[in-house]
Amino acid sequence: MRHFINTGDYDRATLETILTHAMTHRGERSTALSGRTVALMFFDSSLRTRASFAVGIAQLGGTSVTFEVGRGTWNLEYQEGVVMDGDKPEHIADAAQVLSRYFDVLAIRCFPSLKRPEEDAADPVIEAFRRYATVPVINLESALYHPCQAMADMLTIRERFGRTEGVRVALAWTPHIKALPTAVPNSFALVAAQLGCRLTIVAPPEFPLPDVVMERLGDVEVVHDQSVLARQDVVYAKSWASLVNYGAPPPARYRDWILTPEKLGSARFLHCLPLRRNVEVTDAVLASAQNDCYDEAENRLHVQKSILQFCLHLI
Ligand SMILES: CC(=O)N[C@@H](CCCN)C(=O)O
Ligand SMILES: NC(=O)OP(=O)(O)O
Numbered sequence: 001m002r003h004f005i006n007t008g009d010y011d012r013a014t015l016e017t018i019l020t021h022a023m024t025h026r027g028e029r030s031t032a033l034s035g036r037t038v039a040l041m042f043f044d045s046s047l048r049t050r051a052s053f054a055v056g057i058a059q060l061g062g063t064s065v066t067f068e069v070g071r072g073t074w075n076l077e078y079q080e081g082v083v084m085d086g087d088k089p090e091h092i093a094d095a096a097q098v099l100s101r102y103f104d105v106l107a108i109r110c111f112p113s114l115k116r117p118e119e120d121a122a123d124p125v126i127e128a129f130r131r132y133a134t135v136p137v138i139n140l141e142s143a144l145y146h147p148c149q150a151m152a153d154m155l156t157i158r159e160r161f162g163r164t165e166g167v168r169v170a171l172a173w174t175p176h177i178k179a180l181p182t183a184v185p186n187s188f189a190l191v192a193a194q195l196g197c198r199l200t201i202v203a204p205p206e207f208p209l210p211d212v213v214m215e216r217l218g219d220v221e222v223v224h225d226q227s228v229l230a231r232q233d234v235v236y237a238k239s240w241a242s243l244v245n246y247g248a249p250p251p252a253r254y255r256d257w258i259l260t261p262e263k264l265g266s267a268r269f270l271h272c273l274p275l276r277r278n279v280e281v282t283d284a285v286l287a288s289a290q291n292d293c294y295d296e297a298e299n300r301l302h303v304q305k306s307i308l309q310f311c312l313h314l315i
Contacts, residue, residue, distance in 0.1 A: 002311045005126055005139040007147045007191045008216060014310075015194060019155050021306040021315050022299070032309055033062025039103040040066040040140070043076075043110040043125060048273060049140045049148070052300040053107060060305055065103075078128045092125065096132035105311055106133050112143035114179050114247040120144075121210065136311040141183050144212070148307060149272050150187035152299040154195055156292055157234060159299075160268060165196035169234040170267070172226070173203035174280035175255050176239035179247050184272050185240050186213045193217045200228055204254055206244040226257065230265025237271045237281055259285055268292050 007015060038057050042050065050066060057064040067073050076095055077088035084091065099106055110125035126142035139147055154164055161167050169192050171185055186209060192199045193216070200221045201209065208214070208222075229235050237259045242248060259269075259281045269285055271293045277283055285291065309315045 001136055002313065003130055003137045003139075004147055004307050004311055005130060005137060005142070006145045007150055007187060007194060008145075012194055012196075015151070015154070015191070017315070018151065018303065018306045018310050019158060021309070022151075022155055022303040023159070025306065026302050028305060029059050031061040032314055033057060033060035033312075036062040036104045036312065037102065038062060038064045038105045038107060038308070039099050040064050041069055041073075041106065041108045042067065042140070043069045043108070044141075046109055046140070048297050048300055049109060052297075053140070053304055056301050056305040057308065060308070062308075076125075078125045092128040093132045096129050097134065100132075100134040103135060105136050105138060105308065107138040107140050108142070109140035110142050111183075112181050114181065114241055117243075117246045121212070138307065138311060141181075143181065144183055144186055144210070145190075146183040146187045146272070147191075148300060148304050149184055150191040151303045151307065152296055153188055153236065153270060153272070154191050155299045155303050156270065156296040157197070159295070160292060161233065164192075167197050167234060168200070168232045169197045169236060170200045170202050170229055170232040172229055172235050172237045172259060173207050173257060174237050174239045174259055174275075175250050175257050176276065176280060178249050179241035180239050182209060182213075182240045182243075185209060185238050188236055188238070189213055189217055189220070193220065200232070202226055202228060203240075204257065206242045207240060207250075208243055209240075210243060226263050229259075229263045229267065232265075232267040235259065235264055235267045235269055237269065237275075239280055255279075258282060261285055261288055264288075264290060266290070270296050273297055 074090040075088040077091045112120035120143045123144045129137045
């Protein structure tokens, strides 16, 4: 069974095959997914993921059905062995087995609580689907990973530089008004290391990435000083929550970590979006010719069409 839950589940050659397919089939309209159905299940909000999956599936002749879990479906319990006398009338154990009878792929978005660190670290919702689904599961951003975003990021870098090997990329922490998940930086750091980028993590000391990610990165450089940004080929800006003060918004003293054109230097700018302008990144960065974040968003569409076909053993 080919799930797509974490790029770390696959070797470099497999990831490269998917990227190459996305490059050579860019804009494909076909009947590759004719007669196939995909459930898009959102426990949390989305613009790009929702749109790009629905459009990509349609372009390949397949059908998607979008669910907003708890609004139009039953709220779904994910804990094992609980007495279900609370606000969740159905268990993922049952829902996943039933949906697997209707759909060829189950695609799931489920953010962390950002309140219960041990629970979030176990990625309980996507892991419940992995356990109980009898068809491939695609991760649309879970508590820990956003593999489709990471693949689109690498596609964007490969298109821009002709390769990923040796490209100097900084994963650059930005300020925010809220605590945000680490799924995007986790998956970006992982895939960058997997595909041979020269990765530097640039963040204040209270914002490490989880051990489960760091131990897979090898000898990655971590610095607490933004002056390294201007020496990069790519600056990948993202805010994420402190693992030290779990769930707390970033302290106001880090507001000056906002990304500006001066800090960016001549590097290309990437961000998964959505972003809060003039909190994370200034308008001037987004207006600059170095901004590749719309190409990056477009690449979600292209790479996910390849991921779907990979999961169904069509490539
Ligand atoms: C603002 C917000 O909640 N961002 C989410 C979603 C990012 C892209 N899917 C995050 O930081 O993980
Ligand atoms: N980048 C991304 O996943 O965007 P959405 O949250 O809008 O889907």
